Amino acid sequence: MENWRSILEGQLQNFPPELSVEDAAEIYSNAPLNDLMFVAMERRRTQVPGKLVTYMIDRNINYTNVCTINCHFCSFYRTPGHKESYTQNVDQISERIVELERLGGCRILMQGGVNPSLPIEWYTELLEELSKRHPGISLDCFSPIEIEGIAEVSGLSTIEVLSRFRDSGLHGLPGGGAEMLVDSVRHGISPRKGSAENWLRVMSEAQSLGLITSATNVFGFGESHSERVEHMARIRSLQGEAALSGNPGFTSFVSWPVMLENNAFGKIGLRRNSSGLGASAVEYLRHVAVSRIFLHNVDHIQASWPTMGLEVAQIALSGGADDIGSTMMEENVVSASGTKKTMASVAELKETILQSGFVPALRDSEYNILEVTEVELNPLQV
Ligand code: SF4
Known part of the structure; x- marks a missing residue:
């Protein structure tokens, strides 16, 4: 055989063994897509039973495009002092939340660049003011690299920054900036x-x-399938530690291929050791299915x-995903790369x-169901 x-048959058992990185890379590379999606759907039925697929109404806000990190794949950022650089003020951000x-x-996802001219008070005052003006909105803001940048500017540790932010109204930390959690890949792109x-x-x-977090994964930089699974392994391992400590772990895992249209990939020497750069729809669907099978301790796969369009996203719902993300209303980082x-x-x-x-179900950022659409299912769907 x-x-x-x-390996896939083993994953169909009642209590399947935890998939090793080697076995996950094997099914990623060699199992037919149909079989992968079938097993991923079986796992989805166990982890998230029922017919609901969730979505959320939220808004992305990119409060500043000033950044000193210079990731090779990023077309969004501008260096300090660049004529196209911007930083929004509290009224501009608040106006977007009113919309x-x-x-x-019920949630904003606010992320920007690593802007060295903003002191920690700029952020705490912003969070306090937004909490006051918009008490019904969850403030899920800043990625780990922004937290690190703020810690450096302010001379505080990252946990002190997070603690001050939480006390000022921060609800969660989006998973931005994870890209590939494999240093050999990471150092080449960022x-x-x-x-x-x-x-x-x-x-x-x-x-x-107690902040709400999610895990992301941008792939398609020329890394191998094993390296992609290695990224998932690091998420799975931290999720296990969170469960042991009684902390809220990642609510979800969301992955997408790097968008290449507007950036300078051709100019940098990225490795091309597996599937080239970016990812086709089929490669993306394989990635979603493997993530569902591998990440047995992360409930929601988005x-x-x-990046892939609504039609491919629709197919992913039959291959392990149980959530279609959110309205976003505005997106400047991925869109700067050509979507x-x-x-x-x-x-x-x-x-x-x-x-x-x-069946569509409206959710909040903690995956609480707020409203289920009334639908008559045909007998084949029940
Ligand atoms: S991806 Fe984020 S950290 Fe990297 S250059 Fe762009 S804005 Fe800066």
């Missing part, structure tokens, strides 16, 4: 971003303070429509879920 077949409130949204260990440590600190669609309406997200045979 082929190796991939026996979100009108649509019934030499100044810091090690995988740093990202994991800041996330662990956030979780120890399909990424902004065309930067927001989706509630109607589009619901229609995508319905067309895949599931």
Whole structure:
């Protein structure tokens, strides 16, 4: 029997063994897509039973594009003093949240660059003011590299920064900046971003303070399937530690291939040791399915429509994903690299879920269900 077949069969047992990195890389590389998606769906049924697929109404806010980190794949940032650089003030940010409130949204995802001119008080005052003006909105803000940058500017430790932010109204830390948590890959694409260990440590600190966190993964930099699974292994391991400590772990895992259109990849010497740069729809679907099978302790796997489009995201719902993400309303980081669609309406997200045979359910950022769409399921879907 082929190796991939026996591994997948093992994963269909009632209490399947934890998948090793080697076995996950084997099924990633060699199992037929159909088999991978089938096993991923079986795992999805165990981890997230039922027919609901969740979505959220939220807004991305990129409060500053000033950044000193210079990731090779990033077309969004501008260096300090650049004529196109910007930093939004509290009123501009608040105005965007008012628009979100009108649509019934409940969360902002606010991230920017590592801006060395902003002192810690700029952030704490912003969080306090936004909490006061918008008490119904969860403030999920800043990625680990921003927290590290603020710690450096302020002379505090990262956990002290996080603690002050939590006391000022921070609800959660989005998983931005993880990209590939494999240092050999990471150093090639973001030499100044810091090690995988740093990202994991800041996330662990956030979780120890009760902040809500999610895990992300940008892939397609020329890394091998084993390296992609290695990234997932680091997420799985931290999730295990969070469970042992009684901390809230990652709510979800969301992955997408790097967008290449507008950046300077051709000019840098990235390794091309497996599937080239970026990822096709099929490669993306394999990645989602493997992440569902491998990450047995992360409940929610998200399909990424902004990079793959709504149609591919719809297929991912039949291959392990149980969430289609959010409306976003505005996106400047991925879109700077060439993606065309930067927001989706509630109607589009619901229609995508319905067309895949599931029931749309509105959620908040902690995956609490807020509203389930009334749908008549046909007998084949029940
Ligand atoms: S990805 Fe983030 S950290 Fe890297 S250059 Fe862009 S804004 Fe800066």
